[in-house]
Amino acid sequence: MRKKSESGIRQIAELAGVDVSTVSRALNRRAHVQPATAARVFEAARQVGYQQKPLRRVIALILPESRTILKWYSINVLNALRLEAEQRNWWLEIISADQIELLNERAVEGVISFDFNNHLAEKIGSTRNLPMVCINDSARHIDRVYSVFSNEFQAVNLAVSHLVGYGHRRIGMIINGDPESYCNRTRHEAFDRMMRVHNLSAFAECVHGKHSPGDPDSLVRLLHGAVLRMAECGVTAIINTGESEAASVLHSLEVCRFRVPEDFSLITWEMVDVSKFLSPPQTTLCQNFAELARRAFDTLEKLVAGEPVCRDTLVDYLLCDRSSVAIPPRGR
Incomplete structure (x- = not known):
């Protein structure tokens, strides 16, 4: 006797006119499913009353190139983004800037980049229809690419x-x-x-x-x-x-x-x-790494939802006043 979920997937496949493997890929938001096909699958699933466990949404997180050693700045941005993603129930698909072709094989809803060397707004925004947010790098609003900058x-x-x-x-x-x-x-x-x-x-x-x-x-x-x-x-x-x-x-x-x-x-x-x-x-x-991450996700979630984004975002620095500044030495 077939499990109920397997039976439901076969019903969806018959109604949508696709095979079972396509239904599985579409319902799990995997790559290589045409948008029109995915739409038919979701409509068929609705008609048969198919219910599945809610999936975590996935975004791509673009790091600097593989040969770039991640130091203080990159590590702090990465940690802030990981914590913010966990709070918002996003999964992260981590890709280096020299591996962006992998986006063709991944089903992601958007992109956050903190690569600072490759001007990815132009490389990704003009070739892929993905909402994107760049941290401390240039934007490309015409392609739905916005930026969050430290001020x-x-x-x-x-x-x-x-x-x-x-x-x-x-x-x-x-x-x-x-x-x-x-x-x-x-x-x-x-x-x-x-x-x-x-x-x-x-x-x-x-x-x-x-x-x-x-x-x-x-x-x-x-x-x-x-x-x-x-x-x-x-x-x-x-x-x-x-x-x-x-x-x-x-x-x-x-x-x-x-x-x-x-x-x-x-x-x-x-x-x-x-x-x-x-x-x-x-x-x-x-x-303010935590605020950079929060604003980056705020912007990306608006873009994914099709809501308007009016401008890029500036996040102020904090001055930590300690002991390395004093009055100038006499005579200089």
């Missing part, structure tokens, strides 16, 4: 204003990562603007984009050089961008025999559960 202008404004409040007049910024990425271009523009607002000279240098991936010490040498050049220019405070390089620039200052904050004040990006334990405890700018 880089607000972050740099916080840092510069904090240093100016301590009396610093010669402030430098070390920019880590690809200088052409959205975040770094925005940070550089914000720094130049804030320098003009306060009538100060800007000392900005991009180092990470020049280092050799095969030589991990090359970044350290570049940071040493940047610190020494800023010291020669009379800089008294440094803003160092990027979570993964926060400890590196502190190390470079120590190697160059500069004390923090006696010789140099320092503001870095927050390494969660680490920055506060460095010596001295670091004053930092912290991305």
